Amino acid sequence: MDLSVNTKRRNLLKVIVLGDSGVGKTSLMNQYVYNKFSPRYKATIGADFVTKELQIDDKLVTLQIWDTAGQERFQSLGAAFYRGADCCVLVYDVNVLKSFESLHNWREEFLKQANPADPETFPFILIGNKLDIDGGNSRVVLERQAREWCASRGNMPYFETSAKEHYNIDEAFLCVAKVGLANEHQQDIYFQGISETVSEVEQRGGCAC
Ligand code: GDP
Ligand code: MG
Numbered sequence: 304m305d306l307s308v309n310t311k312r313r314n315l316l317k318v319i320v321l322g323d324s325g326v327g328k329t330s331l332m333n334q335y336v337y338n339k340f341s342p343r344y345k346a347t348i349g350a351d352f353v354t355k356e357l358q359i360d361d362k363l364v365t366l367q368i369w370d371t372a373g374q375e376r377f378q379s380l381g382a383a384f385y386r387g388a389d390c391c392v393l394v395y396d397v398n399v400l401k402s403f404e405s406l407h408n409w410r411e412e413f414l415k416q417a418n419p420a421d422p423e424t425f426p427f428i429l430i431g432n433k434l435d436i437d438g439g440n441s442r443v444v445l446e447r448q449a450r451e452w453c454a455s456r457g458n459m460p461y462f463e464t465s466a467k468e469h470y471n472i473d474e475a476f477l478c479v480a481k482v483g484l485a486n487e488h489q490q491d492i493y494f495q496g497i498s499e500t501v502s503e504v505e506q507r508g509g510c511a512c
Pocket of ligand 2: 328329
């Protein structure tokens with residue numbers, strides 16, 4: 304069995320970021336990867352994904368983080384966007400109730416489109432962003448409400464961030480990498496199981512080509 308393929312797969316994680324338009328998805332990624340924040344609203348254009356390398360224990364992990372190009376308004380992101388995701392980051396704005404209420408739909412949409420092997424254990428992470436606005440006075444979703452939402456969905460990890468002030472973003476994506484790695488490992492075991500089955504057939508001369 305060729306383990307090198309599995310080892311390589313294990314270190315590249317596809318992460319997709321979902322949530323209502325305007326919650327700060329692109330801003331979070333720009334702060335995390337480029338240490339930049341723009342106060343002006345720009346519809347996301349350009350690359351499908353950005354990458355960032357990080358070290359976890361003795362492993363070098365590359366996060367391939369996929370952003371929407373503004374199509375999230377129409378919920379028409381296409382199969383390529385979801386395919387092979389290792390972790391899904393859901394984002395809402397703590398100052399906008401509707402963005403919190405939409406989370407359920409985003410999670411459902413992800414599970415429908417990405418169709419992961421085990422929907423119950425697939426790793427999601429929730430981010431409540433724009434913590435800085437008005438010193439927290441315009442906040443409408445309480446931390447407790449968000450944590451309850453996460454608790455009832457398989458104890459989804461939860462982070463509160465400010466893309467503007469670069470607050471808690473590294474911590475959130477470190478968690479993304481860790482849960483993504485753990486999930487990848489599960490898949491490798493699953494794939495190894497399949498490849499052993501295939502080679503058994505080959506040894507028995509099951510293939511005539
Ligand atoms: P997206 O549509 O989810 O990708 O959202 P954007 O990243 O484009 O952000 C929408 C708007 O919110 C932009 O004007 C950003 O500058 C602003 N924004 C994003 N994150 C924050 C934040 O943490 N704090 C503040 N004050 N503004 C933010
Ligand atoms: Mg965007």
